[in-house]
Amino acid sequence: LGYAGVYYHRDPELFYRRLSEPERRALMQRLRGLYQTIVLEYFQSPETANARIDELVALAFFADIGAAQLLELHMGLMEDFAKQLKLEGRSEEILLDYRITLIDVMAHLSEMYRRSIPKPAPRDP
Amino acid sequence: LGYAGVYYHRDPELFYRRLSEPERRALMQRLRGLYQTIVLEYFQSPETANARIDELVALAFFADIGAAQLLELHMGLMEDFAKQLKLEGRSEEILLDYRITLIDVMAHLSEMYRRSIPKPAPRDP
DSSP states (O other), rough: OOOTTTOOOOOOOSSGGOOOOOOOHHHHHHHHHHHHHHHHHTTOHHHHHHHHHHHHHHHHHHHHOOHHHHHHHHHHHHHHHHHHHHHTOOTHHHHHHHHHHHHHHHHHHHHHHHTOOOOOTTTTO | OOOOOOOOOOOOOGGGGGOOOOHHHHHHHHHHHHHHHHHTTTTTOOOHHHHHHHHHHHHHHHHTOOOOHHHHHHHHHHHHHHHHHHHHHHHTTTTHHHHHHHHHHHHHHHHHHTTOOOOOOOOOO
């Protein structure tokens, strides 16, 4: 994370809440696709997962996506996985491990936001 | 979370990295105490836990504590709990549930930082 002190100029027109319905759906679909890849590669291929985490975090940041939306993404994916595992007659226990993946992605997103708060200017009281 | 759009003026003199060694230790001790209460009350008394989460998040925010430090706090506490459970001959499985607590606290901290990024001024290109 080498972007300490950099203040990104985000375009509020690109914020999720300003997007049209079809644009929102397209964005969420990209985020969901990335998050699914992250989850599937997380323990098998950490390098791939890390690159995708950076991608997802940047995408989320510029759209001002919050932790709650990331959590929803996670829950939706876990539900899908649970159904799949049930169909295959396998235990859902593995899904607990993916909480670690969520914690990692959320930590990265949180750091992105924390480091984007501009330093107080000397004129501040 | 009703503080959208409020821009907090933080005093960088109070940031963790600017504190003296004894001040750092005192701050981490307060955070650790709060986090322990949160974990212990999380499933039993959500209201108490939520009040403590707000307290911890505010304390962390004004000290510019990041997600990585929160994660360390969690891991340290889980290690202590694991030792205790081992001594008592009990399973460590319950510790997996506390990942949910960490996710919740991290989400709150992340939102605090996200909402503290000032909106771009109209003068921005």
